[in-house]
Amino acid sequence: MSRTLNALRQQLVGCLRRAAPGDGLHITAVPKLKLLRASSTSSMAEVLYEPALCLLVQGRKQLLVGEAHIDYDRSQHLVAVHDIPVSGQVVEASLDAPYLSVWLDIDPVVVGSLLLGQGVPAAPAPEHDDVTLGIYTARTDEALLDAVLRLCRLVETPQHIPELAPLVYREIMYRLLSGEGGWRLAQFMTPGTQSHRMRVATQQITLRYKEPLRMGDIAQAANMSQSSLHHHFKLATNMTPLQYQKRLRLQEARRLLVFEATSVASAAHRVGYESASQFSREYTRAFGISPSQDVRELRSSLFRSRGGRPPGLDELSQAERATWAAVGQAVTADPEA
Numbered sequence: 001m002s003r004t005l006n007a008l009r010q011q012l013v014g015c016l017r018r019a020a021p022g023d024g025l026h027i028t029a030v031p032k033l034k035l036l037r038a039s040s041t042s043s044m045a046e047v048l049y050e051p052a053l054c055l056l057v058q059g060r061k062q063l064l065v066g067e068a069h070i071d072y073d074r075s076q077h078l079v080a081v082h083d084i085p086v087s088g089q090v091v092e093a094s095l096d097a098p099y100l101s102v103w104l105d106i107d108p109v110v111v112g113s114l115l116l117g118q119g120v121p122a123a124p125a126p127e128h129d130d131v132t133l134g135i136y137t138a139r140t141d142e143a144l145l146d147a148v149l150r151l152c153r154l155v156e157t158p159q160h161i162p163e164l165a166p167l168v169y170r171e172i173m174y175r176l177l178s179g180e181g182g183w184r185l186a187q188f189m190t191p192g193t194q195s196h197r198m199r200v201a202t203q204q205i206t207l208r209y210k211e212p213l214r215m216g217d218i219a220q221a222a223n224m225s226q227s228s229l230h231h232h233f234k235l236a237t238n239m240t241p242l243q244y245q246k247r248l249r250l251q252e253a254r255r256l257l258v259f260e261a262t263s264v265a266s267a268a269h270r271v272g273y274e275s276a277s278q279f280s281r282e283y284t285r286a287f288g289i290s291p292s293q294d295v296r297e298l299r300s301s302l303f304r305s306r307g308g309r310p311p312g313l314d315e316l317s318q319a320e321r322a323t324w325a326a327v328g329q330a331v332t333a334d335p336e337a
Contacts, residue, residue: 008145009074012057012152016100019155023098028155030165032105035152039098042090046251046287048206049080051106053176055140055148059099060092065135066238072137077144079176081106081188082134082199083206084237085247102148110173111189131194131235134202138181147172197222198236201229205241209248210272213241249273250286257295264291 020026020035027034038059055077063070063078064087072078073092093099151168154161176182187195201222205213218241219229233241249271256267268279283291 002142005142005145008142008149009057012102012145012149013100015149015152015156016057016102017098019152020100025103029158030151030154030161032107032169033151033155033165034103036101036103037098038090038093039095040090041093044087044089046085046087046247046254048248048251049084049086049135051082051108052080053102053104053106053172054078054080055102055104055144057100057102058097059090059101061088061099061101062091063088063135065133066243068133068238070135070137075140076137077140078135078137079106079181079185080135081185081195082236083202084134085239085244085251086135102152104148104151104169104172106173106176106185107169108189110170111177111185114170114174114177115186115190131198131232132184132187133238134188134195134198134236136181136184138179141175141179144172144175144179147175194224194232195236197224197229198232201233201241202237202244205245206248209245209252210270212272213245215241246282247286250283253279253283253291254287254294254298257291258298267291 016035016037019028020037023037023039025034025036044064056072056074058074060071060073065084070078071091090099147168151165151172154165154168177186184195187193188199190196201218204218204221215226215229219226222229224232230240233239233244237244239247253267253271256262256270257264262270264280265276268276271279273279280291283294287294289297
């Protein structure tokens with residue numbers, strides 16, 4: 001590791017320790033920027049990754065995407081280029097050296113404007129338009145780390161955020177596109193590519209996860225045949241469309257059970273299941289534990305400071321809600337539900 005890269009990382013560690021003094025997810029005043037801190041390792045948690053840059057500053061994390069295993073540390077960053085359900089856990093963290101991570105939402109409009117400008121010196125891409133897994137890791141270089149550090153420092157000077165944050169954010173998107181693996185982000189954000197069609201398909205399922213899966217409608221929205229959709233969807237997500245929808249439903253049901261204290265039957269119905277018994281079987285298969293037992297253990301763990309008492313949503317602090325959103329919420333709850 002170069003001295004410059006190491007110095008930048010140490011400065012970022014100090015910045016995040018100040019901006020995120022306690023464990024959990026910290027919402028910042030900088031648009032699209034969130035900071036995560038954990039002082040201990042965690043068990044596997046189901047979560048939906050939306051398009052984002054996740055840059056590790058300290059610690060190590062593991063993800064399971066379908067059957068694919070991703071392991072990355074502070075030398076790498078992770079990019080999710082479309083909505084994708086994953087199982088993740090922090091595998092290296094301590095009180096002295098907590099897990100520290102920068103989470104930055106990717107704005108397709110900003111990325112698209114950079115691509116349209118044709119001023120991005122994109123990293124080499126395959127000559128053919130093959131769909132790749134919609135989440136990848138790449139080596140973090142000095143240019144990207146420096147830009148991320150400058151964005152995080154704006155948390156300490158909020159008066160400069162309105163003018164400087166959009167400029168630094170755009171630079172970070174530029175660095176992602178022009179850096180290692182940037183061609184993958186470009187393909188998923190470029191209309192007309194098979195990768196972009198997969199981004200459309202995942203969005204369609206995410207928006208309508210409660211409804212019966214209508215492959216014809218999804219294929220039409222993505223402008224491709226159903227057979228081509230099935231083939232490329234598996235490449236982009238490591239899941240079939242049905243498996244993808246099931247993960248979304250079960251993750252949202254878990255959130256409903258924990259936070260809204262709904263019954264198992266009610267949660268099953270609200271996420272689209274017609275049979276509560278089928279829901280319970282699939283929930284147990286996915287999480288390795290029955291819904292009722294899982295809820296008891298999650299509440300006890302998440303709200304140990306409250307003696308395990310199930311809290312109402314109005315009782316939760318912003319930090320508690322944000323932490324759950326980071327580790328367990330699959331999709332935004334339907335306001336009409």
